[in-house]
Amino acid sequence: MNYMTKKLKNALLYFTVLFCAVSLVSASGKKEAAKTSVESLYEYELDNGLKLFVAENDSAPLAYIEVAVRCGAIAQTPETAGLFHLYEHMMFEGDSRYPSSADMDKAVRDMGALGQNAQTGINGVRYFFTVPSALLEKGLEFWSYAIREPLLSEQGLDSQKKVVIAEIEGNFPDPARIYSYNLFRTMFPKYPWRTDPSGSSQLVQNATSDDLRIMLKKYYVPNNAAVFVGGDVRHENVYELVKKIYGSWERADDPWSEERERQLSDPLTETTFRVMPSDAISAEQAVISVYFRGPDAGYDEDFIEIASFFDELMDDPSGFYKQTLLGMSELEISDADHIGEGASFYRENGLIMFKAVVNSPQKDLAERAALFASTVTDKIIPQILNKKDIFTKEQFAQVKRTMKDYGYLTAETAEDLLRQVEYWWENASAEFFFKKAPKIKKSDIDKYLNTYISKKCPLVTVQLNTAVYAEQKNSFAAAGFKEFTQDSAYWWKDYEGLIKEGKK
Structure with missing residues (x-):
C-alpha cells in the first residue's frame, strides 16, 4: 500500500494520500486512467x-x-517579487x-x-x-480561456495594481505576517523573495503588461x-x-529544466534568539518555537518520508518527547496538547519546528525559552540518537497504521482529497504519490536527525503579549533576544533603491 503525508506546520495537521498509479492504454489505443489505491480517484496525462x-x-x-x-514566489527574482500575485488578479480582467x-x-x-x-x-x-x-x-x-488567453490590458493592469498594492500595504501591520516574514527571512537569507508571494508595492507599481506576458509564455x-x-x-x-x-x-519548454541554486542548508552560524510581541497573544500564555532547516520536497524525497514518520512519533502524548517536557515543571506546560513538532514540506523551503505553549509568561520567559531549546537540542535529540529502543515496536506499528489510513478517511469531499493531491503535485511531483510505503527503521530516524537537527544551530522564537513583553524587555535583551518587527520583516527594504529606479 502506498502513502503520502503532509504536516501543516502552523496547525500541526496531519493527512495522508494513498496513491499508486500505472498508466494504461487500452487495446483500442484509447487512454485509460491510471489505477490508484484510493477508490474513485483517477489520474490522466494529456499528450501535451x-x-x-x-x-x-x-x-x-x-x-x-x-x-x-x-x-509563485519560488519562481521570483528580487525584481519580479509580487508579479505572480498581480498576474493572478489580471486573470479576472x-x-x-x-x-x-x-x-x-x-x-x-x-x-x-x-x-x-x-x-x-x-x-x-x-x-x-x-x-x-x-x-x-x-x-x-x-x-x-482565462488561463490560456488572458487579455492583460493596460486598463486592467492599472486597476489591479491598485487592488494588489492595497492588499500588500493592508497586511503590513498584521502580526502573523510580520512573524512569518521575519521567520522566512531569517531561515532563508539567500533567496528570501522565493518565500514572499506578495512582493513590494513598488515592484507591483513598476510592472508592465510585457512583464506579465513573459510569465504567461514561460510558466x-x-x-x-x-x-x-x-x-x-x-x-x-x-x-x-x-x-x-x-x-x-x-507544450512548451519546461520552465524548471535549468539547475537552480538552493536555499542554504545551514543558514545560521549560532543559535539565534528572536522575540515577537503582539496584542494577538493572550497575556496568560506564550508560544516558544525552535526551528531548523528541514528537507525540501523537491529534492529530498527520502527524507520527507522519514520526516513524516518522525512527526507522528513525536505526536504521541505518552512518548518520550512530550513526557520529557511535561516533566519539567519550570516550563509550565499544561498538557501534551500544548506541545508540538512538525516538518513543513515545501519544494525548496523546508522547516522543522519544535513548539510549546507555556503558562505564566510573566515569569522568566526568556530563560524558560532558552531552557526549552536546550532541552530539545542537548537532551531529547541526543537521547533519541543514543538509545536504540527509545521507540517501541508498537509505537512504530501505530505510526504505520496512522499514515496508512488518515488522509483518505478524513477527506470528506472530493475537493478535500484533490486539495491534498494538488499540494504534493505542486511541491514535489506526481511520482511522489507512487512510491510504496517505506519501511522506516530506527537507523533512518537517526540519519534524519543527524542530517537536519543534531549539532545544527536553530532559531528560537518567543511570541508573547505586548504588555507582558514590556515588563521583561530588558531580560530578553540580556538573554540575547532581538525583536521581530515590521521594519525587519520585509526583505525588499534592502533593495528599495533599485526598485524605485525600476531596474529589472
Whole structure:
C-alpha cells in the first residue's frame, strides 16, 4: 500500500494520500486512467503534458474544478517579487472569450458557480470554483480561456495594481505576517523573495503588461499545469472534455529544466534568539518555537518520508518527547496538547519546528525559552540518537497504521482529497504519490536527525503579549533576544533603491 503525508506546520495537521498509479492504454489505443489505491480517484496525462486528477463523489450534484500552475514566489527574482500575485488578479480582467471583468463575472453568475477564487502561494497558483455538475464543460471552458488567453490590458493592469498594492500595504501591520516574514527571512537569507508571494508595492507599481506576458509564455504552459476535477462526475467523461478543451494547448519548454541554486542548508552560524510581541497573544500564555532547516520536497524525497514518520512519533502524548517536557515543571506546560513538532514540506523551503505553549509568561520567559531549546537540542535529540529502543515496536506499528489510513478517511469531499493531491503535485511531483510505503527503521530516524537537527544551530522564537513583553524587555535583551518587527520583516527594504529606479 502506498502513502503520502503532509504536516501543516502552523496547525500541526496531519493527512495522508494513498496513491499508486500505472498508466494504461487500452487495446483500442484509447487512454485509460491510471489505477490508484484510493477508490474513485483517477489520474490522466494529456499528450501535451497536462496532468488531470479526477475524484468521483456523487453525494451532491456539483463539480469542483481547479487549474493549478507551478509558479509563485519560488519562481521570483528580487525584481519580479509580487508579479505572480498581480498576474493572478489580471486573470479576472478579461480574456478572449469574456473580454472584461464584468463579462467574466456574468459568466460565473450564469453558471451558479460557488467559491470562485484564486490563490498565489510559495510554490503554485491555483484557480478554482464549484459549479453544478451539469455545467462541467462550461466550467472547464471558463478556466481554459482565462488561463490560456488572458487579455492583460493596460486598463486592467492599472486597476489591479491598485487592488494588489492595497492588499500588500493592508497586511503590513498584521502580526502573523510580520512573524512569518521575519521567520522566512531569517531561515532563508539567500533567496528570501522565493518565500514572499506578495512582493513590494513598488515592484507591483513598476510592472508592465510585457512583464506579465513573459510569465504567461514561460510558466502558463500545459506541461507545468494540472487540472483537478471532483464531485458528481465520471472520470472517463472528464478526460474527454479536458482533452477536447485543453488538448490544443501547446507544450512548451519546461520552465524548471535549468539547475537552480538552493536555499542554504545551514543558514545560521549560532543559535539565534528572536522575540515577537503582539496584542494577538493572550497575556496568560506564550508560544516558544525552535526551528531548523528541514528537507525540501523537491529534492529530498527520502527524507520527507522519514520526516513524516518522525512527526507522528513525536505526536504521541505518552512518548518520550512530550513526557520529557511535561516533566519539567519550570516550563509550565499544561498538557501534551500544548506541545508540538512538525516538518513543513515545501519544494525548496523546508522547516522543522519544535513548539510549546507555556503558562505564566510573566515569569522568566526568556530563560524558560532558552531552557526549552536546550532541552530539545542537548537532551531529547541526543537521547533519541543514543538509545536504540527509545521507540517501541508498537509505537512504530501505530505510526504505520496512522499514515496508512488518515488522509483518505478524513477527506470528506472530493475537493478535500484533490486539495491534498494538488499540494504534493505542486511541491514535489506526481511520482511522489507512487512510491510504496517505506519501511522506516530506527537507523533512518537517526540519519534524519543527524542530517537536519543534531549539532545544527536553530532559531528560537518567543511570541508573547505586548504588555507582558514590556515588563521583561530588558531580560530578553540580556538573554540575547532581538525583536521581530515590521521594519525587519520585509526583505525588499534592502533593495528599495533599485526598485524605485525600476531596474529589472
